[in-house]
Amino acid sequence: MARPRIGAERREEILVAFEACVARKGLAKTTLVDVAEQAGQPRPLVRYFIGNRDAMVTALIDRLLERGEAQFRRLPIGSTAEQAIDFVLDQVFADETANIVIMELWHLSLRDASLRARLAAIYERVILEIAALIDGPHPHDRAFCAVALALGAAFFRHLGLAVPNPANVHGASHRLLRSDFSAADRILSA
Amino acid sequence: MARPRIGAERREEILVAFEACVARKGLAKTTLVDVAEQAGQPRPLVRYFIGNRDAMVTALIDRLLERGEAQFRRLPIGSTAEQAIDFVLDQVFADETANIVIMELWHLSLRDASLRARLAAIYERVILEIAALIDGPHPHDRAFCAVALALGAAFFRHLGLAVPNPANVHGASHRLLRSDFSAADRILSA
DNA sequence: ATGTTTATTGTCCGAAATGACAAGATATTA
DNA sequence: TAATATCTTGTCATTTCGGACAATAAACAT
Incomplete structure (x- = not known):
């Protein structure tokens, strides 16, 4: 008809x-x-x-956030925390053009509280998943720091600030996740 | 006259x-x-x-970058690396409205190569100054990670992702700067 | 006082972007 | 094939911003 x-x-x-x-x-x-x-x-x-334009922007946001969540669902279950942060470093923050669009969203979130909340929820979920994989004190804070390091490194890379050896970033994030770092600190300070 | x-x-x-x-x-x-x-x-x-508008934007950029450099000059000479990164965490990334304008600049740098280079130069200088204060292997990469952590934490804070205990971020960055972490890792893995 | 440089006001024009809508074309179903 | 919901085209009005400039006012030196 x-x-x-x-x-x-x-x-x-x-x-x-x-x-x-x-x-x-x-x-x-x-x-x-x-x-x-x-x-x-x-x-x-x-x-x-x-x-109208607003509808188009909203649709783009939905699309991107959905894609971001789908990416995290690709994380193999049963991974260790170090595998998880490697996944974040190598997969999530890898695609350069996707990163640019993400930065656009980030910028948009400066004046859009609801978008800000949605972005926060996604990152928080990543942090919580990694936190669940580690032992020791303050698991959430340590996962927070590891993901923050990954984010900061991605942003720096966009600036053109290269890390001579990317493996060192992985090593540093692993170090932040290590469960008994306070024991290591005690050993070192002894 | x-x-x-x-x-x-x-x-x-x-x-x-x-x-x-x-x-x-x-x-x-x-x-x-x-x-x-x-x-x-x-x-x-x-x-x-x-x-015209371009001139105004250029003037704003000059003003902000100059202010940023002036801030780093306030870092007391003879500081330790840990004091330096604390300074970065507590002073440089502290002012919220300044952070917003910095994020605007960051966004602008997505399509402005010269601005991108200027931003990179400033952060690189911070990294180099901190790297000069630490011993051990890959001082530059470790300083890079510590500053990246600070940056990522600042960006997360803007999102509203709070760290339950900010001291843990300081501790994490100190940990990244610690000179003989490879020795600690060996001790731990033994 | 008078001229000269600087500051201030008022006003217009053109470009570009969004929003809106009438009118025509197309494919499917009854 | 005819009705109808869907898609497509063409076109216009409104708004807003940046850029330009003539005309006027103010302050200082000589």
């Missing part, structure tokens, strides 16, 4: 194009025309299938 | 207003009208004293 709905696919195409534009020129400078050209569609179609 | 030049003071007022606007609503959404209102001056005066 009616033409078949292809809205879902169109939406997908548009969001892919939107993401490419955001990675290339930033969220603030990406216009509907940019997205339309990237998607090979006239601009009004973007409005028709997605809605 | 002429009216006295008050350009320097006006420039300062305008840049203070600009910074306040950027902290409040972000660089991209700060218009010349916003700055003019915040400064209590008509809009054309902003253009008269500063120039």
Whole structure:
């Protein structure tokens, strides 16, 4: 009785194009025309299938956060804490263009409390999962520090600040997760 | 023979207003009208004293980076590495509104190679100064990790991800700087 | 006082982006 | 094939921002 709905696919195409534009020129400078050209569609179609600009941004956020969570679900169960933080270092913070879009989201969260909360929830979940894998005092704080180190290193890498030897970052994060570091400190100070 | 030049003071007022606007609503959404209102001056005066928008942004960047460097110069000479990283944690990443503007700069650096280089130079200098204070293998990489941890913790704090006990972050960064961690690791693994 | 440099005001223009919508085309089902 | 929901196109209005400039006021030196 009616033409078949292809809205879902169109939406997908548009969001892919939107993401490419955001990675290339930033969220603030990406216009509907940019997205339309990237998607090979006239601009009004973007409005028709997605809605206004806010709706498009919201859809992008949902898409990215969902993808981030899916990535964490790929973490093999039964991993050690060190394998988990290696996973975070090598997989989560690896893709450079994804990192750029994530940084765009981060920036957006500066003035968007709900987005900030969503980002916080994702990272907190990673921290909690790693914390559950380690022993010793303050597991949450130590996992926090390890993930913070991974985040900071990723941000620094984006700046062009290279670590001569990436293995040392892994070693440092492992060191933060080591269960009986206070024992080691006692040994060292003795 | 002429009216006295008050350009320097006006420039300062305008840049203070600009910074306040950027902290409040972000660089991209700060218009010349916003700055003019915040400064209590008509809009054309902003253009008269500063120039166009690019010039204003450039002036803000110079101002912030200069301030950042001045902050590092306040680090007492003869400090230990642990005092230095404490200084970074407690002083450099302390002021919340300054952090927001720094994050704006960081975001801007995503598409501005020269700004990216300037930011990198500042952080690299901090890393090098701390690296010079520690012994053992890979001093640069260990200093890199300690500063990355501080940066990541600051970014997480902005998200609202609180560390139950901030002292643990200090402890973790000290641990990364400890000179003979490989000896400790050997002891622990023995 | 007068001229000269600097500061201040008011106002306009053009570019660019978003939002809105009418009108036409297309595919499916009845 | 005809009705209808869906998709597509073309076009326009509004808003907002940045840039420019002429005209006026103020302060100081001579």
